[in-house]
Amino acid sequence: MTVIDHHPEMPVGAPAAHGKHLTNITLTIWRQSGPDAPGKFESYTIDSISDEASFLEMLDVLNEKLIGENLEAVTFDHDCREGICGTCSLMIDGQAHGPQKGTATCQLHMRKFESNATIVIEPWRATAFPIIKDLMVDRSAFDRIIESGGYITAPTGGAPDANLIPIAKPVSDAAMDSAACIGCGACVAACPNGAANLFTAAKVSHLNLLPQGQAERYSRTEAMVETMEEYFGSCTNHGECESACPKGISIDVIALMNKDYFKSKIKNRRNLDRN
Amino acid sequence: MKTTTDPRLNSKVPDGPMGDKWSSYKENMKLVNPNNKRKFKVIVIGTGLAGASAAATLAELGYQVDAFTFHDSPRRAHSIAAQGGINAAKNYHGDGDSVHRLFYDTIKGGDFRAREANVHRLAEVSVNIIDQMVAQGVPFAREYGGLLDNRSFGGSQVSRTFYARGQTGQQLLLGAYQQLARQIGLGGVTLYNRMELVDTVLVDGRCAGVVVRDLVTGQLQSHSAHAVVLATGGYGNVFFLSTNAMNCNVTAAWRAHRKGAMFANPCYTQIHPTCIPQSDPTQSKLTLMSESLRNDGRVWVPLAVGDERPPAQIPEAERDYVLERLYPSFGNLAPRDIASRAAKRAVDSGHGVGPLKNGVNLDFAAAIARLGKDVVQERYGNLFEMYERISGENPYDAPMRIYPASHYTMGGLWVDYELQTTIPGLYCAGEANFSDHGANRLGASALMQGLSDGYFVLPYTIGNELAPMLNKPVPGTDHPAFKQAEQDASDRYNGYLNIKGTRSPDHFHRELGQIIWDYCGMERTEQGLEKALSELPGLYEEFQKDLRVTGNGESLNQTLEKAGRVDDFFQLGMLMCRDALERNESCGGHFRVEYQDDEGEAKRDDENFAHVAAWEWSGDPMTSIRNTEELEFEAVHLATRSYK
Numbered sequence: 068m069t070v071i072d073h074h075p076e077m078p079v080g081a082p083a084a085h086g087k088h089l090t091n092i093t094l095t096i097w098r099q100s101g102p103d104a105p106g107k108f109e110s111y112t113i114d115s116i117s118d119e120a121s122f123l124e125m126l127d128v129l130n131e132k133l134i135g136e137n138l139e140a141v142t143f144d145h146d147c148r149e150g151i152c153g154t155c156s157l158m159i160d161g162q163a164h165g166p167q168k169g170t171a172t173c174q175l176h177m178r179k180f181e182s183n184a185t186i187v188i189e190p191w192r193a194t195a196f197p198i199i200k201d202l203m204v205d206r207s208a209f210d211r212i213i214e215s216g217g218y219i220t221a222p223t224g225g226a227p228d229a230n231l232i233p234i235a236k237p238v239s240d241a242a243m244d245s246a247a248c249i250g251c252g253a254c255v256a257a258c259p260n261g262a263a264n265l266f267t268a269a270k271v272s273h274l275n276l277l278p279q280g281q282a283e284r285y286s287r288t289e290a291m292v293e294t295m296e297e298y299f300g301s302c303t304n305h306g307e308c309e310s311a312c313p314k315g316i317s318i319d320v321i322a323l324m325n326k327d328y329f330k331s332k333i334k335n336r337r338n339l340d341r342n
Numbered sequence: 343m344k345t346t347t348d349p350r351l352n353s354k355v356p357d358g359p360m361g362d363k364w365s366s367y368k369e370n371m372k373l374v375n376p377n378n379k380r381k382f383k384v385i386v387i388g389t390g391l392a393g394a395s396a397a398a399t400l401a402e403l404g405y406q407v408d409a410f411t412f413h414d415s416p417r418r419a420h421s422i423a424a425q426g427g428i429n430a431a432k433n434y435h436g437d438g439d440s441v442h443r444l445f446y447d448t449i450k451g452g453d454f455r456a457r458e459a460n461v462h463r464l465a466e467v468s469v470n471i472i473d474q475m476v477a478q479g480v481p482f483a484r485e486y487g488g489l490l491d492n493r494s495f496g497g498s499q500v501s502r503t504f505y506a507r508g509q510t511g512q513q514l515l516l517g518a519y520q521q522l523a524r525q526i527g528l529g530g531v532t533l534y535n536r537m538e539l540v541d542t543v544l545v546d547g548r549c550a551g552v553v554v555r556d557l558v559t560g561q562l563q564s565h566s567a568h569a570v571v572l573a574t575g576g577y578g579n580v581f582f583l584s585t586n587a588m589n590c591n592v593t594a595a596w597r598a599h600r601k602g603a604m605f606a607n608p609c610y611t612q613i614h615p616t617c618i619p620q621s622d623p624t625q626s627k628l629t630l631m632s633e634s635l636r637n638d639g640r641v642w643v644p645l646a647v648g649d650e651r652p653p654a655q656i657p658e659a660e661r662d663y664v665l666e667r668l669y670p671s672f673g674n675l676a677p678r679d680i681a682s683r684a685a686k687r688a689v690d691s692g693h694g695v696g697p698l699k700n701g702v703n704l705d706f707a708a709a710i711a712r713l714g715k716d717v718v719q720e721r722y723g724n725l726f727e728m729y730e731r732i733s734g735e736n737p738y739d740a741p742m743r744i745y746p747a748s749h750y751t752m753g754g755l756w757v758d759y760e761l762q763t764t765i766p767g768l769y770c771a772g773e774a775n776f777s778d779h780g781a782n783r784l785g786a787s788a789l790m791q792g793l794s795d796g797y798f799v800l801p802y803t804i805g806n807e808l809a810p811m812l813n814k815p816v817p818g819t820d821h822p823a824f825k826q827a828e829q830d831a832s833d834r835y836n837g838y839l840n841i842k843g844t845r846s847p848d849h850f851h852r853e854l855g856q857i858i859w860d861y862c863g864m865e866r867t868e869q870g871l872e873k874a875l876s877e878l879p880g881l882y883e884e885f886q887k888d889l890r891v892t893g894n895g896e897s898l899n900q901t902l903e904k905a906g907r908v909d910d911f912f913q914l915g916m917l918m919c920r921d922a923l924e925r926n927e928s929c930g931g932h933f934r935v936e937y938q939d940d941e942g943e944a945k946r947d948d949e950n951f952a953h954v955a956a957w958e959w960s961g962d963p964m965t966s967i968r969n970t971e972e973l974e975f976e977a978v979h980l981a982t983r984s985y986k
Binding site for chain 2: 100101116117119120121123124125127128130131133134135137138139140142144145146147148149150151152153154167169170174176178199200203205206207209210213214215216217218219220221222223224225226227228229230232233234235236239240242243246247249250273274277279280
């Protein structure tokens with residue numbers, strides 16, 4: 068049991084903490100030394116932390132303390148800490164990215180918690196996302212889906228003037244809503260089946276809605292859906308993905324994808340027939 | 343005293359009028375036959391805008407490309423966090439924009455410390471970037487008629503910024519990432535994720551490849567190639583607290599520097615005016631609020647020192663709209679360095695707002711009254727939400743509080759017109775090079791430069807270098823130089839583990855960052871820089887003697903990764919301070935208190951400092967050698983930068 072009273076090293080000139088402090092927080096964290104090693108929960112106590120601190124800053128504080136005690140720091144993925152890169156990926160008290168709706172872990176702040184709380188922190192749990200270490204998982208399967216068709220073929224240099232393709236604002240806005248996906252994997256982690264339909268459909272609908280995306284619409288959809296199925300479970304309309312998504316991507320995109328996938332089975336065959 | 347250009351710093355700018363240089367270069371460059379391109383291997387380190395676009399385009403042309411990222415996926419690169427937009431001289435709104443105007447604005451914004459020919463090329467290809475990204479499906483904002491919308495940005499009097507809500511960087515990066523993914527799927531690019539460059543390898547003075555460390559297993563691997571591109575971003579995290587992502591670091595550029603690539607203008611760092619002020623001492627990262635907010639937000643502080651009333655209760659007559667007062671023609675859209683210093687002075691003089699008095703107001707009340715809440719929400723909704731999530735305050739009701747923070751670094755590896763460093767065969771693109779922004783970067787220009795370098799410059803210039811190498815063997819990874827570099831890297835990382843001291847890498851990083859921020863931040867003085875240079879070597883020695891890295895080198899170890907990066911930040915930090923001390927003038931983001939005019943504006947010394955300072959490694963950053971490239975201005979006149 069590790070006790071943390073305050074941030075061990077406060078730099079000269081740093082502002083003094085203001086606002087509330089939370090006290091006596093118990094963290095129950097999944098520790099696993101490698102992909103094939105057995106894992107287990109370990110508990111640590113944070114004695115006091117400012118409610119202005121972000122959740123990941125609290126983990127930074129924990130790690131500094133662990134290093135101070137000659138123990139190995141907790142491994143977790145994180146980078147931009149602005150909610151846009153999609154690197155952070157924690158299951159907090161059984162909820163992907165924690166209790167605040169529409170918020171990635173890095174933008175979750177301690178003001179959302181109470182003193183004396185016990186917080187359980189786990190990695191994303193999904194067959195397609197094997198654990199690398201502690202709270203870090205391998206999400207490469209997402210890249211495989213994009214590589215199979217999540218693009219518009221547009222070789223550099225051959226593009227026409229940008230304003231030659233007018234796009235109705237509602238269409239462009241809808242494409243943007245889908246394109247906002249940050250690829251964090253919360254949808255997969257939240258899904259009881261470990262399905263990646265929301266992630267895949269967000270990209271399919273972004274590109275399939277746009278006029279530039281029409282040429283490859285059905286080949287893209289077929290390839291992406293079938294690659295997805297190689298790695299991930301099946302969608303059974305639980306809707307957990309939508310409520311876990313930090314970017315609020317609507318489950319409607321899955322309907323769009325399903326429609327285009329169904330059509331692709333005819334369209335792509337017809338194209339073959341034409342050859 | 344006019345400086346002279348070191349012969350090793352030959353910019354290789356083509357002859358001819360400014361507007362013809364790039365087309366003349368392309369007409370005269372050497373070509374590689376399409377069938378021969380597959381005989382060449384190019385390594386690209388980093389998969390942000392510059393790296394992903396370069397790797398995708400080179401593979402599309404037919405080269406074999408190996409792309410490396412230390413992230414789990416190329417889509418995570420920090421380009422993704424750029425919010426506001428990307429500039430292009432499209433003149434879609436008929437407000438008088440042109441390639442020349444974008445070129446001029448960028449040169450002037452950089453306070454006349456960038457190389458004209460590179461900047462002109464950037465302005466020229468800006469229009470192709472927008473075409474390319476639209477073709478790829480980037481959902482830029484549109485007008486109701488379906489055409490592309492634009493917004494204004496600091497340092498310009500035309501509307502030339504294309505944007506995708508407040509997520510322009512994300513959408514452009516995903517566009518480039520998707521092109522890269524396509525090439526990975528087609529087999530043109532081999533992707534190596536969670537791998538970090540730890541050294542560059544030279545054979546007979548030419549870059550022969552790299553040594554990378556697999557972050558998951560700790561293993562070192564050598565990779566050889568005909569050419570290597572570093573697209574590894576900037577070094578703003580030297581300040582510890584910055585808006586950069588936590589993993590941004592200088593290691594790739596710095597390790598190349600130590601092998602002979604000169605490092606240019608390290609003291610040119612950009613402090614961004616609109617970040618959320620620090621709120622508590624455990625903070626590890628600052629968050630930027632897009633500069634686009636200054637289109638509609640008004641910067642003000644209370645006239646009275648220590649005014650504690652809530653902002654809404656302070657009457658108009660008791661407010662100081664700092665930027666509108668000081669810079670009437672640009673107002674709240676003054677360039678970043680100028681706006682940042684104005685905020686710092688307001689806070690330093692006791693006019694700061696917020697619980698810690700460490701910010702200034704950015705107020706949208708007038709915009710909401712003029713445009714309605716819906717329009718403001720449409721323009722900035724996601725930024726407002728982000729602000730509320732971090733600060734717990736609603737900016738529709740009360741002004742945002744902002745304060746400057748380290749954001750971007752204009753300095754970087756010196757490159758010539760072809761983006762080649764002083765090591766033949768080693769290229770540098772995007773924020774990692776020094777080339778286009780002079781002493782200050784204008785908003786919405788970083789995305790433009792990254793994509794310009796990757797899509798439209800490197801694919802040409804690398805071909806020009808490779809053409810004569812056809813069918814000539816290059817050294818393989820069995821060459822002793824690779825074995826030596828692997829051994830050196832192994833010793834280095836084992837060394838960190840074996841110090842077994844008492845303080846963590848983050849501990850040292852915070853202390854280093856505090857020194858750099860205090861003495862080499864927004865305002866610099868000779869005395870302060872000398873103080874920094876007297877303290878840094880001692881702190882670095884403590885780092886080398888008292889560092890503690892727990893865990894081991896054979897599995898994923900983020901503490902060990904951090905140790906290597908902090909080591910390189912120390913060395914860079916010393917060089918930054920030396921560069922700032924030697925540059926006895928103020929220009930752009932480099933503000934030396936001794937050199938200012940009566941109104942407190944930066945005072946350049948064109949007689950003695952219209953040059954690039956390119957530092958050469960000597961074994962110790964405290965004794966690095968300063969070389970110069972004289973900047974020649976043909977197309978613009980050197981003028982005092984005024985935004986009044």
